[in-house]
Amino acid sequence: xxxxxxxxxxxxxxxxxxxxxxxxxxxxxxxxxxxxxxxxxxxxxxxxxxxxxxxxxxxxxxxxxxxxxxxxxxxxxxxxxxxxxxxxxxxxxxxxxxxxxxxxxxxxxxxxxxxxxxxxxxxxxxxxxxxxxxxxxxxxxxxxxxxxxxxx
Amino acid sequence: xxxxxxxxxxxxxxxxxxxxxxxxxxxxxxxxxxxxxxxxxxxxxxxxxxxxxxxxxxxxxxxxxxxxxxxxxxxxxxxxxxxxxxxxxxxxxxxxxxxxxxxxxxxxxxxxxxxxxxxxxxxxxxxxxxxxxxxxxxxxxxxxxxxxxxxxxxxxxxxxxxxxxxxxxxxxx
Numbered sequence: 597x598x599x600x601x602x603x604x605x606x607x608x609x610x611x612x613x614x615x616x617x618x619x620x621x622x623x624x625x626x627x628x629x630x631x632x633x634x635x636x637x638x639x640x641x642x643x644x645x646x647x648x649x650x651x652x653x654x655x656x657x658x659x660x661x662x663x664x665x666x667x668x669x670x671x672x673x674x675x676x677x678x679x680x681x682x683x684x685x686x687x688x689x690x691x692x693x694x695x696x697x698x699x700x701x702x703x704x705x706x707x708x709x710x711x712x713x714x715x716x717x718x719x720x721x722x723x724x725x726x727x728x729x730x731x732x733x734x735x736x737x738x739x740x741x742x743x744x745x746x747x748x
Numbered sequence: 749x750x751x752x753x754x755x756x757x758x759x760x761x762x763x764x765x766x767x768x769x770x771x772x773x774x775x776x777x778x779x780x781x782x783x784x785x786x787x788x789x790x791x792x793x794x795x796x797x798x799x800x801x802x803x804x805x806x807x808x809x810x811x812x813x814x815x816x817x818x819x820x821x822x823x824x825x826x827x828x829x830x831x832x833x834x835x836x837x838x839x840x841x842x843x844x845x846x847x848x849x850x851x852x853x854x855x856x857x858x859x860x861x862x863x864x865x866x867x868x869x870x871x872x873x874x875x876x877x878x879x880x881x882x883x884x885x886x887x888x889x890x891x892x893x894x895x896x897x898x899x900x901x902x903x904x905x906x907x908x909x910x911x912x913x914x915x916x917x918x919x920x921x
């Protein structure tokens with residue numbers, strides 16, 4: 597079972613596909629859950645603290661807005677942890693403010709910089725035939741990961 | 749002074765179960781989930797269920813629910829437990845954060861469900877569809893082409909200036 601980073605990281609379809617075909621999806625919910633379940637000081641709504649933009653300095657420079665660095669404190673460790681990635685490009689779902697948009701660009705850039713992991717880049721389907729191609733490409737990609745795994 | 753935060757449901761996971769099926773409703777799902785639940789918390793919603801509990805218990809319930817309609821039931825993780833005041837629209841008003849993302853993907857689920865079913869039946873996608881879902885990086889603007897555009901634009905503006913200058917001269921004469 598490989599850890600597969602998904603983008604958009606809140607995607608229902610990608611999260612389900614990865615879990616359905618026997619791997620672990622790495623999405624935003626996992627890191628949010630960690631924060632929500634950790635005691636400390638109250639910092640609603642996402643329990644993001646002033647420490648997070650500091651952690652984000654590992655991934656973005658100091659002049660980059662704190663919003664981007666804070667978001668990178670969530671996504672950065674997931675990208676580092678990932679053993680593969682599935683990216684759905686041009687998704688309406690990933691539309692957002694400048695903080696989100698710049699973070700998205702940085703996230704995709706960081707994944708593409710990871711030359712040691714396999715990456716699948718696709719777009720959302722718009723009809724049933726493309727739906728089949730979409731599911732089939734993800735299945736083949738994930739089956740390829742399973743084949744590469746060394747049996748224990 | 750910052751307020752102390754003591755989390756609830758520590759060590760649990762929460763999963764969304766979405767159903768987009770002509771045969772199964774969220775009510776069917778919740779009844780089945782209650783039948784097999786082993787101390788997990790189940791909340792019925794308009795799109796399916798939210799299930800909270802220890803990871804292995806939640807996985808067992810979800811595996812059983814998936815069997816009801818494997819092509820039309822999709823599952824994803826959630827960071828917050830159900831009814832959390834920071835997320836629940838009962839407290840916030842309006843759509844729940846993340847609702848629009850789900851709404852967008854729910855519109856695509858019919859294609860995914862058909863795809864899953866066809867794949868299970870051994871159907872292979874055609875080349876046109878594979879090409880359509882493959883991401884093609886948009887080519888960057890060639891520097892020579894950029895220079896051409898810049899030169900042509902500067903020529904156009906220079907010609908316009910010359911024309912207006914000539915027209916003004918003829919008026920003054």
